[in-house]
Amino acid sequence: MEKIISRYKGKGFKLTPQRLAILKFLEGNTNHPTAEDIFREIKKKYPTVSFATVYNTVEALRERGELLEITINPDRKHFDPNPNPHHHIICKVCKKIEDIFTDYSEALKLPKDITDEFEILGNHVDFYGICKNCRN
Amino acid sequence: MEKIISRYKGKGFKLTPQRLAILKFLEGNTNHPTAEDIFREIKKKYPTVSFATVYNTVEALRERGELLEITINPDRKHFDPNPNPHHHIICKVCKKIEDIFTDYSEALKLPKDITDEFEILGNHVDFYGICKNCRN
């Protein structure tokens, strides 16, 4: 908790109680929550919290590189508080998302016509599968 | 055109004029259109076409494996009428999407804990960059 506070103190990031609750919820969270997951959790302690606050906060974190937006699920966005480059696998049935920490960057070479046109900033691999539970 | 028709004839896929227009627009299209892009195009010839028809048709195509949904742009879905597995790069500024036909499947090995839990069905690599135009 102290660590969280010191990470944001004096960085032009105003630490309000709601934000602290969001940061605490996200810290070490590997469940890839949606905006609604965050909203519902924070609401327990701060019943008047609004979606705007949730979206504002995750956007502020994203700008600072503290959080990633995940688009592997076409139905809704998920957020990942682990900003280190990594990849994801989603279960096509239950939509559960898990992290993959293999580094593929060596392998992901691009053809010359693409590198000629684009300055490359990053990559992300989505894997699709069916998890044990959903296979019955 | 004849080729398009014969591909769907007698497959339980009703070929209506609106659907033919959509199929014709998508055939060989590498622009990764959104639902609205398709809607606007079909509307030129069929002014009464509705979004429901566009969504129904792309969903029918997706079910048949004739089209892929692309989620590389967090803002909206794009559709790709090339159903062969391939990858994409998006310009972070103008959101232009281009195809990448390199096959990375050999390189994308997964750790055992993941393959133990998931039956793997596929993968997709997103690349992020800035295109020549947007670099000024």
Add this chain to the structure above:
DNA sequence: CATTATAATAGAATTATTCCAAGATGAGAA
């Protein structure tokens, strides 16, 4: 050409997200 299952349509409903104006409050300065 008659039948029928499927598709198209308009519009309402839903869902996710963004925007806005007003009041509240953390953070740094005095």
Add this chain to the structure above:
DNA sequence: TTCTCATCTTGGAATAATTCTATTATAATG
């Protein structure tokens, strides 16, 4: 410690994307 102000929070409205529903139309088949 208190003051000031930039920034945040809030509720609600606005927007945007997508889905749903009931009705009408029509492509496919025999």
